Amino acid sequence: MNATRLGRLMDAEMRQQPAVLAAMADRFADVGAQAAALFGGGGGPAGVAFLARGSSDHAALLGRYAVELQTGLPTCLVAPSLATAYGREPEGFRGWLLIALSQSGRTPEIVDLTRRYAAVGARVVAITNDPDSALARTAHYTVGLEAGPERAVPATKTVTSQMLAVLALASGLGTGGMTAPQAAELPAAAAQLLTDTAGVDRAAALLATVDRLAVVGRSACYPAALETALKLQETTGLMAHGFSTADFRHGPIAVTGPGTPALLLAGSGPADTDTLDLRYPLTARYAPIVLAGTANEATLTWPTLTHLGECLLATIRGQQLALAISRTLGIDADHPTGLAKVTLTH
Known part of the structure; x- marks a missing residue:
């Protein structure tokens, strides 16, 4: 089979991202204003909690960074099992903002937890690609992704749209964040x-020959590292794992070596120098390195934006890499073995 026919849906949906992001960017200021309006003149939320699974959880992590950076509010990622498995109700979240993310809006535990948070007095925002979903009906305000149908199992355009949506919500909660x-x-x-694939092809040629890979980033690049590792896992079966740069130094760097490369994601933020500096201990371990980011010497580059929006560009580079490696290995990324488009966790 022609390799370009493999992953056709994923490829097409990736290429829709500029249009999907443009539509979200047009609503950026309004989304932020709606987030602020949820609390009227009451001075804003007491804190912000994010609720998600899978790729949506990586967008949520970006949102947590943005909210903490801009507002200093207590911010957390909800552990759904505390309620669904252990029976702990979220009584302490009255006056908080809960941002619940689900591309389908149908994941049972996300819908269930959203109802519980609303019942105890949290204000709820849903981010979903289905504005008529159960999740949307539970929320006080819904940010519809308007990404159109997404049929490939690996989520692409919905993920980056979610990332831009959380940055828009954060912009309404405090000053100093991303602007319209x-x-x-x-x-x-x-x-x-999406039109620049030469570096992607070079990186894919190296990484298609290994079965283990560390994907490392910090700050805005950390959610992208986690998302890239997930895309590589589900499209290729590669044992890829995403790490925070700081956590990576605390032991996991030991997994790297001649047969275990590191993919480093480093943009233009103040924490990215730490990731670039990893090249020295990795070289000492004879670990192959693929650098992605804003540095001139990067194999996979993206433009210097100097804000958290670089997470979206790093994520797109990860999508391209996952698709390229899967094609090199003769795998159809659209339909990974044993995976479904919607995972109905409880």
Whole structure:
């Protein structure tokens, strides 16, 4: 089979991202204003909690960074099993904002937990691609992704749209975050990446020969590292694992060596120098390195934006890499063995 026929749906949906992001960027200021309006003149939320699974959880992590950076509010990622398995109700979240993310809006535990948080007095925002879903009906305000149908099992356009949505929500909760003009830069930057595949092909040629890989990033690049590892896992079966740069130094770096490369994601933020500095201990371990980011010497580059929106560009590079490796291995990324588009966890 022609390799370009493998992963056709994933490829097509990735290429829709500039248009999907442009639509979200057009609503950026309004989404932020709606988040602020949920609390009227009451001074804003007492804290912000994010509820998600899978790829949506990686968008939630970006949102947590954005909210903490801009507002200093207590912020957390909800552990659904505390309620669904252990029976702990979220009584302490009255006056908080809960941001629940589910691309389908149908994951039972996400819908269930959203109802529980609303019942104890949290204000709830849903981010979903289905504005008529059970999750949307539970929320006080819904950010519809408007990404259109997504049929490939690996989520692509919905993930980056979720990431831009959480940045928009964060912008309404405090000053100093991404602005609407900055959001408007992202569609063109995404389009530029999607037409630039030479570095992707070089990286894929190396990584298709290994069965283990560390994907490492910090700050804005950490959610992208986790998402890239997930895309590699589900499309290729590669034992890829995402790490925070700081956590990676605390022991997991020991997994790398001549047969276990590291994919480093490093943009233009203040924490990215730490990731770039990993090249020295990795070289001492004879570990192959693929660098992705804003540095001139990176194999996979993206434009320097100097804000958290670079997470979306790093995520797109990870999508491209997953698709390229799967094609090199003769795997159809659209239909990974044993996986379904919607995972109905409880």
